[in-house]
Amino acid sequence: MGQRLVLHIGAMKTGTSFLQSILNAHVDELDAAGVRFLGGKFGVQSRAVRDVLELPRKPKRNTRGWRRLVKELRSHPEHTGIVSMEFLSFAAPRHLEALFAPLADIDVDVVLTVRDMHRVIPAQWQTYTRNFGTESWSDYQSAIRPQRVRPGGSSRARHTFDRAQGIERILDRWSRVVPRERIAVITVPDPDAPRDLLWRRFVEAAGLPELDVSLDGTRDNASVGYGSCDVLRQLNQHLDDVRPRAYRRVMRPLINEVLAPLRGSESKPQLDRRTARYATERNHQLRTLIQDRGHRFIGELDELPVGTEGGAPPRKSPPPAAAEVRRALDALAGRLGVSGLPEDADGAVRQVARGLRRANDWS
Numbered sequence: 001m002g003q004r005l006v007l008h009i010g011a012m013k014t015g016t017s018f019l020q021s022i023l024n025a026h027v028d029e030l031d032a033a034g035v036r037f038l039g040g041k042f043g044v045q046s047r048a049v050r051d052v053l054e055l056p057r058k059p060k061r062n063t064r065g066w067r068r069l070v071k072e073l074r075s076h077p078e079h080t081g082i083v084s085m086e087f088l089s090f091a092a093p094r095h096l097e098a099l100f101a102p103l104a105d106i107d108v109d110v111v112l113t114v115r116d117m118h119r120v121i122p123a124q125w126q127t128y129t130r131n132f133g134t135e136s137w138s139d140y141q142s143a144i145r146p147q148r149v150r151p152g153g154s155s156r157a158r159h160t161f162d163r164a165q166g167i168e169r170i171l172d173r174w175s176r177v178v179p180r181e182r183i184a185v186i187t188v189p190d191p192d193a194p195r196d197l198l199w200r201r202f203v204e205a206a207g208l209p210e211l212d213v214s215l216d217g218t219r220d221n222a223s224v225g226y227g228s229c230d231v232l233r234q235l236n237q238h239l240d241d242v243r244p245r246a247y248r249r250v251m252r253p254l255i256n257e258v259l260a261p262l263r264g265s266e267s268k269p270q271l272d273r274r275t276a277r278y279a280t281e282r283n284h285q286l287r288t289l290i291q292d293r294g295h296r297f298i299g300e301l302d303e304l305p306v307g308t309e310g311g312a313p314p315r316k317s318p319p320p321a322a323a324e325v326r327r328a329l330d331a332l333a334g335r336l337g338v339s340g341l342p343e344d345a346d347g348a349v350r351q352v353a354r355g356l357r358r359a360n361d362w363s
Helices: 016-025 027-032 042-052 064-074 086-090 093-100 117-129 137-144 156-165 167-175 197-206 226-236 244-265 273-292 322-336 345-360
Strands: 003-008 035-037 080-084 106-114 183-187 296-298
Touching: 003 064, 003 197, 016 027, 016 042, 016 080, 016 197, 027 035, 042 064, 042 080, 042 086, 042 093, 064 080, 064 106, 086 156, 093 167, 106 167, 106 197, 117 137, 117 156, 117 226, 117 273, 137 156, 137 226, 137 273, 167 183, 167 273, 183 197, 197 296, 226 244, 226 322, 226 345, 244 322, 244 345, 322 345
Parallel strands: 003 080, 003 106, 035 080, 106 183, 183 296
Antiparallel strands: none
């Protein structure tokens, strides 16, 4: 057996930030136990993976960071290496070829986390909204459902959802370069499960030694409530000319520091009837995939529910409460020093958008 590398490849919205936070916070403890969190920081791994995914432009430059990580692993032959980056799940065959080119004689194990689609879909809408998405919650649901694909191609919403949550496609691609038995699939526990359960499952799936880790200071992605997310998507309609890097640099702290603290007082988006049925169908497909494909499985199939729970979903998802939207707009206006917001929501959104432009010189 050669040296070993564990690749945690996602999928998106499946507790990846939580696991990465634990790994990032325990680099020294991992190293002492014979596990090398390559690069020493999640940001180093993220940049290396993002560069590879930009192929074929400047191929030597695009693989430089990744090759440095592999070189680091080879310089510590007694260690198992680990890389955790959910964008690895986006890798097409040409990216996989570049990723595996320097890995001769290194045994690769792959870990994929999956989650109940009833919870994934709202989380994916929020991620989409944070990246210039402008569709309302209802419109987003209509866009991602398979029956809504129009001739001539799918919408951006559908494309990004399928890329992130096409678990079958992800496993098909990775199974071409890694033996099926060396790919482990983990289900994300239910919200009321012990907080460390996902970590313990990850340790088992990755074949890592047991570590006494502290969950103090570990983080999930800061999420926002329904009203705040709807405010973001309305603001995006007025900010579509802002460069993505500048947008994210400004909006990330506003989301984390201004909108995320409002989450406890805001509602959650509800799946409509057709989307709830679609989520159940996808959970059933994931269960079948797990049972039939021959990958290692850690978790519980019941965490991908296929029965009916709670009341019947509404025919059409209700919009966020006006009070939630107003509270989020007022919080953003206060942070930006914008006063005198109009009473109507559309006017208030336009004024906050103008405040963002003035504060950041987005002319």
